[in-house]
Amino acid sequence: MDHRTKFEGTWIRVRSELMDHVASEGMLPEAVEWYGKNLDYNMTGGKLDRGLSVVKTAQIIKGEELDDNEYYKAAVLGWALELLGACLIVSDDIMDNSTTRRAKPCWYRVPSVGLIAINDAFMLESAIYYLLKKHFRHTPYYVDxxxxxxxxxxxxxxxxxxxxxxxxxxxxxxxxxxxDKHRLIIIYKTAFYSFYLPVALGMCLTGVPESYTLEGKTVEPYKVALSILLLFGEYFQSQNDFFDFSAPPELVGKIQVGTDIVENKCSWCVNIALALATPEQRKVLDENYGRKDPAAEARVKEVFEAVGVRERFAKYEADMYERLEELIAAIPEGPERGTLKRQIFMIYLEKIPKRVK
Structure with missing residues (x-):
């Protein structure tokens, strides 16, 4: 059984716990049924990368396969993270007035749902804290x-x-x-949630302390992990921005190629273009960026091509890869359990440059 299949199998139990709890609160049958539909619609069909990363981190730190109890606790934390992701997606789609998500209508676009989806997003988030209380209340790291x-x-x-x-x-x-503004948005919107949180949860679960001594050096593992994982988040989202501009629909996985230009986003591509554009090219960007017009979008893309955004991204990617490789190699590593392992970060380093959205 592969990692994803095993992790997906635990959702049945987690879902059952959530459904049993809302039913035990005396909720009306139609409300319980609605909650189940909310879970089924918004918790399926994703890549599950964040949830799986919690389990993988815990396994790497332990140094061997987790037993059934350990695995389920790691999976609960993984699904709690996926619940946070679902909450953010439901609300984000409303704010962006999006139409599709994962090749189906956004939840709020489903007939009869509408703006009830706002409360559904709250329910998805609140489920996190029920799971944490149920499974971790009596552990020393519950507050963490x-x-x-x-x-x-x-x-x-x-x-x-x-x-x-x-x-x-x-x-x-x-x-x-x-x-600088682009980087700040990335760190807060993407890096903490998509990169640091999964690893920090796995570290917390396996008892990694705030600091320890290794090879004669004091290591603060959470700070080390944060410094590297925020950089991964920056790399990941900048790559997303580049794909939004450059990738054909079959790679982007959306009905249309990217939307950053027409949505007036502060993307990596436009910031690179602004730095390189001639006065004439800058005028084209000023007059066309953010307009919901295919012709205007095409003119912006022509400027992106002309100033060499593709070449600039290739250099950015190579430089970022080298920088991350050096940071990972510098992590003090020993045979001790409960300490930070380079393999955690190598998984990201091996995956991100090869991904297609």
Missing amino acids: LLELFHDTTYQTEMGQLMDMTTALEGNFDLNRFSL
């Missing part, structure tokens, strides 16, 4: 888990706020954009 989820949710919401207010519809002032 709560803080990880609360802090990361708050950080992600701050990232979403920065992203939305930077891309306000009708505000076409490209002077508001910069690579």
